[in-house]
Amino acid sequence: MDNNKNSLEKYLTFVIDKEVYGVEILKVREIVAMMHISKVPLVPHYVKGVINLRGKVITVVDMREKLGMEPIEYNVHTTIIIIDIENLSIGFIVDETKEVLKLSKDELMPPPKFGTSIDTSFLKAMVKITDEQMVMMVDLEKLFNVDELEALEQTNK
Numbered sequence: 001m002d003n004n005k006n007s008l009e010k011y012l013t014f015v016i017d018k019e020v021y022g023v024e025i026l027k028v029r030e031i032v033a034m035m036h037i038s039k040v041p042l043v044p045h046y047v048k049g050v051i052n053l054r055g056k057v058i059t060v061v062d063m064r065e066k067l068g069m070e071p072i073e074y075n076v077h078t079t080i081i082i083i084d085i086e087n088l089s090i091g092f093i094v095d096e097t098k099e100v101l102k103l104s105k106d107e108l109m110p111p112p113k114f115g116t117s118i119d120t121s122f123l124k125a126m127v128k129i130t131d132e133q134m135v136m137m138v139d140l141e142k143l144f145n146v147d148e149l150e151a152l153e154q155t156n157k
Contacts, residue, residue, distance in 0.1 A: 009105070013098040013135055014081060017069050020135045021094075022101060022127070027140055029082040029089060031097050034074050040155055044148070050155060051080070051091060058082060059155040060091035066143070085140050088153055101135065103127055108137065 011022035012031075037049040037060050046065035050057050060080060065071055077096040082089055108125035124139035144152065 007104065008102040011101045011103060011135070011137060012081065013101055014079075014092075014094040015096040015098060016063050016067065016094055020098065020129075020133060022135045022137045023081070023083060023140060025100055027083050027085070029084055032080045032082065032091075034078045034080060034093070043155055044151065047152070047155060048093065053082065053091075056089070057156050058089050058091050059152045060093060061152075062093045064093075064095070083140060085144070086149065088149065088156065090152060101127070101129075111136065 010025035012025050012028050013020050013022045015021075032051075032053065035051055037051055039049040040047065040059075043049075046062050048060045048062050050059055052058075062071060072095070074093070078093060079097045080091040080093055081097060082091050107127050109127065111120050111123035111126050122139055122143040123136050124142075125137040127135045127137065129135055
């Protein structure tokens with residue numbers, strides 16, 4: 001039995017294509033404004049390149065393209081969320097960073113299964129915020145497969 005059922009976990013929420021997603025705040029290193037991204041050849045289309053953040057090279061991924069959505073022009077709301085996955089820091093370009101939600105485990109619902117045409121394996125849970133709004137919680141470890149993580153790690157070198 002889970003004794004911490006009512007303990008609150010914090011999630012950073014962000015918007016991609018008008019949908020709200022969340023990640024565990026403990027995995028977020030920082031949030032930075034859009035900045036110059038140096039292009040890197042021969043990388044997957046969703047890898048935009050690398051940034052130099054206080055002397056550390058960080059691979060940057062456009063989350064719209066990673067999730068199979070159309071890219072858009074970056075604007076004043078576009079941010080880069082620096083996330084730690086295993087031993088790797090990756091920058092996620094998102095349309096807009098929102099707020100930090102405090103949620104208890106019993107508020108999290110399993111994500112729906114859409115059949116084989118839509119891959120939702122990277123979704124950990126969903127949370128109903130209002131009657132109109134759901135937040136989809138991203139499982140960062142499932143967002144990239146092992147080969148992708150290795151390729152991202154090589155880009156950081």
